[in-house]
Amino acid sequence: MKKLLEFKDVSYFYQTKESEVKALDNISFFIKEKDFSSLVGPSGCGKTTILSLTAGLLVPSNGEIKLDNQPIAQNDSRIGYMFQRDHLFEWRTIWQNIILGLEVQKKHKDTQKLELAENLLKKYDLYNFKNKKPRQLSGGMRQRVALIRTLVLEPALLLLDEPFSALDFQTRLKVCDDVYEIIKSEQKTALLVTHDISEAISMSDKIVILTKRPAIVKETLELNLSGNTPLQKREDKDFGKYFEKIWRNLC
Amino acid sequence: MLKKEKTINYSKARQNYLKRLKKDKILVLFWQIAIFVIFLGIWQLFADTGVVDPFFFSSPSRIVSTILDLAHQNNLWIHIWTSLYETLIGFILATLIGFLLAIILWWSEKLRKIFEPYLIILNSLPKIALGPMIIFWVGSGTSATIVMCILICVIITTISMLNAFISCDHDKILLMKSMHANKMQIFFKLILPNAIPEFVSVLKINVGMSWVGTIMGEYLSSKAGLGYLINYGSQILKLDIVMASITLLCILAAGMYFLVSPLEKRYKK
Ligand SMILES: Nc1ncnc2c1ncn2[C@@H]1O[C@H](COP(=O)(O)OP(=O)(O)OP(=O)(O)O)[C@@H](O)[C@H]1O
Ligand SMILES: [Mg+2]
Numbered sequence: 001m002k003k004l005l006e007f008k009d010v011s012y013f014y015q016t017k018e019s020e021v022k023a024l025d026n027i028s029f030f031i032k033e034k035d036f037s038s039l040v041g042p043s044g045c046g047k048t049t050i051l052s053l054t055a056g057l058l059v060p061s062n063g064e065i066k067l068d069n070q071p072i073a074q075n076d077s078r079i080g081y082m083f084q085r086d087h088l089f090e091w092r093t094i095w096q097n098i099i100l101g102l103e104v105q106k107k108h109k110d111t112q113k114l115e116l117a118e119n120l121l122k123k124y125d126l127y128n129f130k131n132k133k134p135r136q137l138s139g140g141m142r143q144r145v146a147l148i149r150t151l152v153l154e155p156a157l158l159l160l161d162e163p164f165s166a167l168d169f170q171t172r173l174k175v176c177d178d179v180y181e182i183i184k185s186e187q188k189t190a191l192l193v194t195h196d197i198s199e200a201i202s203m204s205d206k207i208v209i210l211t212k213r214p215a216i217v218k219e220t221l222e223l224n225l226s227g228n229t230p231l232q233k234r235e236d237k238d239f240g241k242y243f244e245k246i247w248r249n250l251c
Numbered sequence: 252m253l254k255k256e257k258t259i260n261y262s263k264a265r266q267n268y269l270k271r272l273k274k275d276k277i278l279v280l281f282w283q284i285a286i287f288v289i290f291l292g293i294w295q296l297f298a299d300t301g302v303v304d305p306f307f308f309s310s311p312s313r314i315v316s317t318i319l320d321l322a323h324q325n326n327l328w329i330h331i332w333t334s335l336y337e338t339l340i341g342f343i344l345a346t347l348i349g350f351l352l353a354i355i356l357w358w359s360e361k362l363r364k365i366f367e368p369y370l371i372i373l374n375s376l377p378k379i380a381l382g383p384m385i386i387f388w389v390g391s392g393t394s395a396t397i398v399m400c401i402l403i404c405v406i407i408t409t410i411s412m413l414n415a416f417i418s419c420d421h422d423k424i425l426l427m428k429s430m431h432a433n434k435m436q437i438f439f440k441l442i443l444p445n446a447i448p449e450f451v452s453v454l455k456i457n458v459g460m461s462w463v464g465t466i467m468g469e470y471l472s473s474k475a476g477l478g479y480l481i482n483y484g485s486q487i488l489k490l491d492i493v494m495a496s497i498t499l500l501c502i503l504a505a506g507m508y509f510l511v512s513p514l515e516k517r518y519k520k
Pocket of ligand 1: 044
């Protein structure tokens with residue numbers, strides 16, 4: 001399959017009053033279309049920076065980032081970004097939250113997009129909550145709403161920055177399964193950042209392991225676990241092997 | 252109809268809970284009224300029996316009759332209207348100006364940095380000190396009072412609203428940016444709605460502050476208004492007039508406060 005996102009010798013420096021922080025050092029990797037890929041690495045190594053660069057929120061100090069073989073633009077609507085917390089706006093209903101991005105991009109009168117939004121809500125059991133306020137939903141449901149809010153913009157690439165870390169363990173396993181199912185059935189390409197090694201293994205087709213700051217790629221793993229859902233993949237006999245390999249790489 | 256059906260379906264425990272809630276509410280209201288009545292009663296009793304000198308402390312009945320007298324003399328309405336008008340104009344203008352200044356300062360970080368020390372100094376300055384200057388600038392009377400009102404409310408409005416704007420979660424702004432929102436969209440779809448609870452608080456504070464401004468202004472220089480009446484009453488040693496004016500002031504300020512407070516229920520979590 002073809003490469004969707006490619007980092008070529010990308011460096012990034014944060015400028016602060018005190019000093020210059022080198023967050024990324026000539027990093028290169030790629031992810032393939034329709035793959036679910038994960039970035040793992042020590043805390044503070046530059047994972048969020050990689051996503052921000054991809055989303056065009058930051059501009060690389062050096063190097064090149066290509067999406068579908070074209071350099072990414074500042075306002076690239078081919079990319080959707082999902083954050084650690086759901087960031088639903090409390091004063092908006094679930095429906096109004098979901099069409100926030102459409103409003104911003106002046107597509108909220110596009111019937112095709114609105115239909116897509118309705119269908120996603122129906123498909124993922126949120127339609128009855130359409131007119132509720134976010135505080136009336138559970139953490140897992142809110143996270144699904146946040147995902148749908150990103151999906152209605154029909155991005156080619158989804159960026160997920162620790163989207164499950166604010167959830168408790170039980171909910172987390174469930175939401176992982178839900179999100180995985182949504183992303184796979186909508187045939188999206190996803191790039192997940194996570195601290196949780198098991199989570200990365202259970203969800204990914206490919207894992208990029210980063211060193212500590214300034215990050216470079218330490219190793220790339222292609223995974224092929226049996227099972228259709230992250231929970232099933234956790235049962236695979238190779239799971240432990242991958243876990244140990246990544247664990248050792250991170251130490 | 253629907254409501255009635257619901258009550259039937261409530262469990263015993265829920266019914267008891269609701270009953271207790273209602274009882275508590277009635278009890279609180281009862282004591283609120285009782286304290287008021289008892290206070291007035293004791294005041295009246297002390298005044299009538301000479302425990303306190305009604306010349307200095309007035310009494311409920313004297314306040315009522317003074318208010319009626321003033322109303323008969325026909326100029327009470329002018330005083331009430333003058334104060335109310337000054338307060339409302341001052342309140343609205345100060346809130347508006349303060350709000351606009353906050354938007355401008357939010358918009359430009361540079362302006363914000365430049366004006367920060369000025370805001371702090373202006374905020375800590377007791378505005379009443381500017382009184383004599385105000386009279387030189389805009390003349391005495393209604394306009395001076397309104398300016399005083401604005402000066403007292405505007406800086407705190409600016410500072411509170413600016414803080415509310417700035418304190419918006421940075422990640423939420425990034426979310427908007429990741430959807431390619433421009434600054435205008437970020438303001439109207441995120442920053443502004445996010446600051447509405449704070450805005451309601453500011454409105455409530457400004458109700459109180461604008462009355463302070465009006466009374467201050469009227470003490471300084473005025474020919475009408477409740478502040479004028481208080482000043483006048485104390486100068487001719489008719490403390491009944493002072494007390495009557497204060498009573499009216501209480502009623503007006505409370506009325507304005509209750510007009511604003513439903514907003515709070517609606518917008519505060
Ligand atoms: N705005 C900033 N200004 C200066 N330095 C920054 C800024 N943002 C991040 N950094 C630094 O850059 C490095 C990488 O940050 P980044 O947020 O990308 O790490 P991360 O891998 O996402 O960390 P975590 O696992 O904690 O989320 C960190 O050492 C951080 O201190
Ligand atoms: Mg991070």
